[in-house]
Amino acid sequence: MHPRRSAQEVLLCDLCKTAPLQSHCELCNINLCVNCAGKHVSDSSKRHNVVPFLHRKSTNYHKCPDHADKHCEIYCEKCGVPVCSTCALFGKHKGHDVSDILEKLSTKKESLQKDLEEFETRIYPRYEEMASDVQTEKAELETKYRKMTTAADQQGEILHREITAIVNKRKSDIAEMKNKHLAALNKNTDEITNRITELRQIIQDLKKILDSNDVSLTSSYKSRNSEFRTLPPKVRVTLPSFSPQKINKDQLNEMFGSLSPLSINTEHGDTMKSAEAVSSPPVKPLLDEPRLTATIDTGYRLLYSVSCLSEDQVWTRGDNETMKLLNLRGKLLTSIKTKSGNAPEDIAVTRDGDLVYTDNITRTINLVKNKQIQTVITLQGWRPLYVCCTASNHLLVTMVSDDLKQSKVVRYSGSIEKQSIQFDDQGRPLYSSGGYNDIKYLSENRNLDICVADCRARAVVVVNQSGKLRFRYTGHPSNTELSFNPVGITTDSQSHILTADCDNDRIHILDQDGQFLRYIHCGLFGPYGLCVDIRDNLFVANGDNKVKKIQYL
Structure with missing residues (x-):
């Protein structure tokens, strides 16, 4: 029996071995007194979890599958599994390197703690950041596509204005040609009408001479038939024609403006370096x-x-x-x-x-x-x-x-x-x-x-x-x-x-x-x-x- 223990056994600190324990570090799986607990948590390289000894989590040992009355309290280094003492000494793990299961548990928990820290401080925030970026992109979709739609409407209005201007110009040219055509025909009509009026007067005068038997009028008459045998000029106008061009939809599309295709590429996600690789380069x-x-x-x-x-x-x-x-x-x-x-x-x-x-x-x-x-x-x-x-x-x-x-x-x-x-x-x-x-x-x-x-x-x-x-x-x-x-x-x-x-x-x-x-x-x-x-x-x-x-x- 320990010299300091009486009939009721006193549990001592695993570090100093002298003071009664009061706490337990669940990460390192050791029992601590008040003084050693303070020193222990001052080690900032690990996230120690020191709790009152009575509130510690009990170690859950697995039962040995080959020896029902034994618990696996030893760790086989060669096979990488917990084993019982019988298996380690006499069974299939005989002669293998073994270690204390609690020490192995402590080391493993340290590794798990590091994994947890990396998930919490580095990996999970990056995933959240990526999710936020996607949400931001989704929120901006409506605005960006609305701008493209507005630009297409504006381009359409410009083309409509240009086409309307061209149509109006063609119609104006047609009206001007029509007026010139009509003026030329009117002028030709006036010339012919004047000659007809003059012919009628000549015919009337000839009849009067013939009816009168007047020697003086007959002898003074001069024939104008040769003058009128040459008919007045006839205006011939070639009617203009409108030749519409066949509308080439490809050229019209090109004229309107092109829309680049939507490209959706899934990039391979960047592989984050481990916390050790990021924080611990070779020191120079x-x-x-x-x-x-x-x-x-x-x-x-x-x-x-x-x-x-x-x-x-x-x-x-x-x-x-x-x-x-x-x-x-x-x-x-x-x-x-x-x-x-x-x-x-x-x-x-x-x-x-x-x-x-x-x-x-x-x-x-x-x-x-x-x-x-x-x-x-x-x-x-x-x-x-x-x-x-x-x-x-x-x-x-x-x-x-x-x-x-x-x-x-x-x-x-x-x-x-x-x-x-x-x-x-x-x-x-x-x-x-x-x-x-x-x-x-x-x-x-x-x-x-x-x-x-x-x-x-x-x-x-x-x-x-x-x-x-x-x-x-x-x-x-x-x-x-x-x-x-x-x-x-x-x-x-x-x-x-x-x-x-x-x-x-x-x-x-x-x-x-x-x-x-x-x-x-x-x-x-x-x-x-x-x-x-x-x-x-x-x-x-x-x-x-x-x-x-x-x-x-």
């Missing part, structure tokens, strides 16, 4: 002193953007229409000229390794695949600026309206618009506007935040995946020289946000919540576009028109 601490590991001469007069194809190959764009693929030694591997001959506004590399570029003059977003350029998106009323590719292989594009009064970020899956981000919860614009050449590089972070370097606003604007504003970063208080001037922006495997402060010749490193961590200098001058490769090497489009490769992790 920041170097105290970042190192310049390569310098690539691009040959541009002005260099603006760099985008990694691999660890040793980068796409670049500058002040002309040619985009260049270079290796770390600056060797030109491939060059592509834009379809329009305009300098591209920005470039990005897709998950498939294809090149994407924007052309704000032609309002297009273009894909270069196997050196062939395909225009995948043409905007109306907006001009595309900067572009990035997301983890789900979507495109995020910053754009400005034609009147320069609005800016937004739009997500595309292929050529289909999936999301538009423009205003905060109070209806205020998230991004500045004011010029076709507004600098708004952007990047998707590992936690799916969308980060925009809004140069005109002198701020990094970060929203979450649904477009809700998380924070604005306007520079570190140590910026005592020139104002913070964010240009290029990128993110890495540690969810760091890196942005190029062009005027101050340095790069700011922030954590995913916008907290400043440190600067990168490395002899930079006017850093502009940024990108990182799969090993978190940083590539900088520098002001000397060279790409700098920097190791900072």
Whole structure:
């Protein structure tokens, strides 16, 4: 008997082994005293469920199917099933590795608790968000289809007006021709009538002469028969005819306007990474002193953007229409000229390794695949600026309206618009506007935040995946020289946000919540576009028109 136990046995804490137990952790399946219970729940890595000992749930042991008087209080590691002591010592599980069923239960409950947490905090909210998105789309259906119906009515009215105008013009032309025809006939009738009147007078005069036997009248008479033998001219009018054209329904349909087909595609649902994969990337601490590991001469007069194809190959764009693929030694591997001959506004590399570029003059977003350029998106009323590719292989594009009064970020899956981000919860614009050449590089972070370097606003604007504003970063208080001037922006495997402060010749490193961590200098001058490769090497489009490769992790 325990020295501290009297006739009535006292149950002790499983941790300190000295104080009487008062509580029980149902997750870990251990008994706790008051002091140990407080320490136990302070471990925030688990969601402990500590209850009064008398309120604990009793462990429900299964009866052994082979030994009716035995309970399965042992866990066979090899077979992965609970077994009784007889089976473990003498039966079919003899010699197998075994463990305590309560310890196994505790471990399993921890795993179940993690599953529950992921369902409650990550998976279920995403399903709710998807359901909400579908409901929102359904709510907008009536308005969108009503707009199309109204547009069809308006086009019909325009065509009706045009057809009515044409009909009235034809009728007016017919009436005018009729009047001219009638006038010509009236004139001809008058001429003939006058000659008839004159003939009647001549006939009357001749009869009078013949009746009178007057020598003087007879001798003075001069014949006019030859004059009237030539009949007056007869007006001949060719009656106009109306030749209606056969109405071609196809041409009429084309003239009226086309209606694109309804496309209903069921995309494969995105597979969410596990909580461990999302929250626990391999830790790569920041170097105290970042190192310049390569310098690539691009040959541009002005260099603006760099985008990694691999660890040793980068796409670049500058002040002309040619985009260049270079290796770390600056060797030109491939060059592509834009379809329009305009300098591209920005470039990005897709998950498939294809090149994407924007052309704000032609309002297009273009894909270069196997050196062939395909225009995948043409905007109306907006001009595309900067572009990035997301983890789900979507495109995020910053754009400005034609009147320069609005800016937004739009997500595309292929050529289909999936999301538009423009205003905060109070209806205020998230991004500045004011010029076709507004600098708004952007990047998707590992936690799916969308980060925009809004140069005109002198701020990094970060929203979450649904477009809700998380924070604005306007520079570190140590910026005592020139104002913070964010240009290029990128993110890495540690969810760091890196942005190029062009005027101050340095790069700011922030954590995913916008907290400043440190600067990168490395002899930079006017850093502009940024990108990182799969090993978190940083590539900088520098002001000397060279790409700098920097190791900072």
